[in-house]
Amino acid sequence: MGTGQISGPAAEADPTARRREQRGWYFYDWANSVFATSVLTVFLGPYLTEVAKAAADADGYVYPLGIPVRDGSFFAYAVSASVLLSVLVMPWAAAVADRSGRKKPILAVSAYIGAAATAGMFFLDGDRYLLGGLLLVVANVAYAVSVVVYNAFLPQIALPHERDAVSSRGWAFGYAAGSLVLVANLALFLGHEALGVSEGEAVRICLASAGVWWAVFTIVPLRRLLERPVAREAGAAGGPPEQEGVRAALGGGWRQLAATLAELxxxxxxxxxxxxxxxxxxxxxxxxxxxxxxxxxxxxxxxxxxxxxxxxxxxxxxxxxxxxxxxxxxxxxxxxxxxxxxxxxxxxxxxxxxxxxxxxxxxxxxxxxxxxxxxxxxxxxxxxxxxxxxxxxxxxxxxxxxxxxxxxxxxxxxxxxxxxxxxxxxxxxxxxxxxxxxxxxxxxxxxxxxxxxxxxxxxxxxx
Missing domain, CATH: 1.20.1250.20 (MFS general substrate transporter like domains)
Structure with missing residues (x-):
């Protein structure tokens, strides 16, 4: 562990250092909530549906992987596919994070994959509905993984009596960011003619800007959140803790999930x-x-x-x-x-x-x-x-x-x-x-x- 890192539970941390880390944690909600609000909730559904309609045949069907899908259903199916895939990925990612004690690299990788896929939605025009579906799946899976790791920091950065307040402030940061960026999106959309861009280009700029916002503000939690040593279980195999944790996690995600379900x-x-x-x-x-x-x-x-x-x-x-x-x-x-x-x-x-x-x-x-x-x-x-x-x-x-x-x-x-x-x-x-x-x-x-x-x-x- 490097100098200045908290090596124990949140209770052992200096209150000033703990509050600084909590403020950094809030900013990941500030960073990623714009994807959930501007992209998933507002812009991508109607826009991707229009793109699918542009690619549809005379009967209103598109054919991803040769499967007939009504153009109006494509977005809903893409959301379903992204969630199913995230369920397969999240247990493995969570096991790697918990057993290796290296949450920050996984948070960084997942956040920046998601941000890059979201920024790539700028190129979603014409009849590129398959590109839109692919970017949606990648971004939403990455978002899901990053949120799992982000939430796992909460017990480490807050005392039990602080967690309700800390968690609520994170929610508030997310709502505030979503509202702020939506106001900017609305100004761009209403003024797109004065800015010399088409309505479709304005929407694509709004989509891509969510990815840029996500990437920029993720820097704050990555700088302020600290890693903790892994608590070794009794009877664990020998070897360096980090290597042992990663090896165990490679096949341990589903075993860990199964053990929790069995106890439940x-x-x-x-x-x-x-x-x-x-x-x-x-x-x-x-x-x-x-x-x-x-x-x-x-x-x-x-x-x-x-x-x-x-x-x-x-x-x-x-x-x-x-x-x-x-x-x-x-x-x-x-x-x-x-x-x-x-x-x-x-x-x-x-x-x-x-x-x-x-x-x-x-x-x-x-x-x-x-x-x-x-x-x-x-x-x-x-x-x-x-x-x-x-x-x-x-x-x-x-x-x-x-x-x-x-x-x-x-x-x-x-x-x-x-x-x-x-x-x-x-x-x-x-x-x-x-x-x-x-x-x-x-x-x-x-x-x-x-x-x-x-x-x-x-x-x-x-x-």
């Missing part, structure tokens, strides 16, 4: 919560990634309206998270999450009936999404933290992150299949209600106080 069966109530979370979170993620396609293709909203709506979601998500946090203090996290799922169900159902061309109603839908978005996710994470055995938080949260993305292919797949069968984005959006309803039922069946006691935790007064 000892806690069926925790598993039941996780199953419910996977379902309703899949619905949330699909609404986020497909809302812009629904707004543009089904409701006829222009790009300016879409950007404004997503910006509204970003801003209100901050206030919604604070509001749901206050409600949880009075009614408990479980009841508050259940209430948010009722709101999600009502919101998605209302989307089915939205009149085309009515921007005001689309903004109302965006406002409803923003008010439940941040809170439902933040409270789910905090409630899950109460349902895992003490001393194994990182191991279980690694599974949580893998599981978070592990079923996020199912919602886009259902969305794409329903559109392919019906040709209606209204039918596709209403199909997502099943994820919120099933998630509600499973969460409602979890006796959280008993689940906390089963893993050895003391339940708080309000749960």
């Amino acid at each position: 069966r000892r806690y069926p109530l925790t598993l039941l919560f996780l199953a419910g979370f996977l379902l309703y979170n899949d619905g949330i993620q699909t609404v986020i990634t497909q809302a812009s396609v629904f707004g543009s293709a089904e409701l006829g909203m222009d790009q300016t309206t879409l950007i404004g709506a997503i910006l509204l979601v970003q801003v209100l998500a901050v206030f919604g998270a604070l509001l749901l946090g206050r409600l949880a203090q009075s009614y408990g996290a479980k009841r508050t999450i259940l209430g948010s799922l009722v709101a999600w169900t009502a919101t998605v159902s209302a989307g089915y009936f939205l009149p085309a061309g009515e921007a005001l109603w689309f903004f109302a839908l965006a406002a409803a999404i923003g008010m439940v978005l941040g809170g439902s996710q933040a409270l789910s994470r905090s409630l899950f933290s109460q349902l895992v055995p003490a001393g194994k938080e990182s191991e279980y949260f690694a599974l949580y992150e893998i599981s978070d993305r592990g079923t996020s292919w199912l919602g886009p797949l259902v969305f794409g299949i329903v559109y392919q069968l019906t040709g209606s984005y209204r039918d596709a959006i209403i199909s997502l209600v099943v994820f919120f309803v099933l998630g509600f039922v499973l969460l409602w069946r979890v006796p959280v106080r008993r689940a906390m006691l089963a893993v050895g935790n003391t339940p708080p007064e309000r749960i």
Whole structure:
């Protein structure tokens, strides 16, 4: 270890050094959230769909790898493919990071691969839908790996009583960056004629600028985050720790995941919560990634309206998270999450009936999404933290992150299949209600106080 590095838990670090490291950690949320917001949520879906339409035959089909796909379903299928691939890559990457103790190189490689693929979207024009699909898959897989490693730093840089605040500030940095860049994107898009660029060129500049932003601000956490030595397990084979960790990790990702899953069966109530979370979170993620396609293709909203709506979601998500946090203090996290799922169900159902061309109603839908978005996710994470055995938080949260993305292919797949069968984005959006309803039922069946006691935790007064 080099001079000045923290060699033990966060508790052993100097408070000033710990706060400096925490501030550096926040900046990776600041760096990567623009990809999630500007690229996945706003620009890429409608634009890649238009590119696919330019390449489609007279019947509206494109043929990636010879498979007939409706042009309107291509983006949803590409998202599903990227999530499935990320599930295969994340356990291996997480094992390498944990067992070698070298998180920063993996964070750097994954972040810059993702940033490069995103910047490469500048060249996505004409009928290059296959290039767009490939860049989406590469960028989204790299993003997923980097977020797993990024989250793994949290227990190392914050004391237990600090983690809620530190994690919340990271979320706030991400929302702030997304809002800031969306304002700049909107200015570019509205003023593209005055700048002498076409609408398509403006969109491609916005896509590529997200990659540049990601690359530039990743420098901050890479400079400030510190590596820790690997805690050796009893009975581990000999050899230098770094080499031993890397060798073990090469085949250990899936073994580690299997061991965690095997132990999780000892806690069926925790598993039941996780199953419910996977379902309703899949619905949330699909609404986020497909809302812009629904707004543009089904409701006829222009790009300016879409950007404004997503910006509204970003801003209100901050206030919604604070509001749901206050409600949880009075009614408990479980009841508050259940209430948010009722709101999600009502919101998605209302989307089915939205009149085309009515921007005001689309903004109302965006406002409803923003008010439940941040809170439902933040409270789910905090409630899950109460349902895992003490001393194994990182191991279980690694599974949580893998599981978070592990079923996020199912919602886009259902969305794409329903559109392919019906040709209606209204039918596709209403199909997502099943994820919120099933998630509600499973969460409602979890006796959280008993689940906390089963893993050895003391339940708080309000749960």
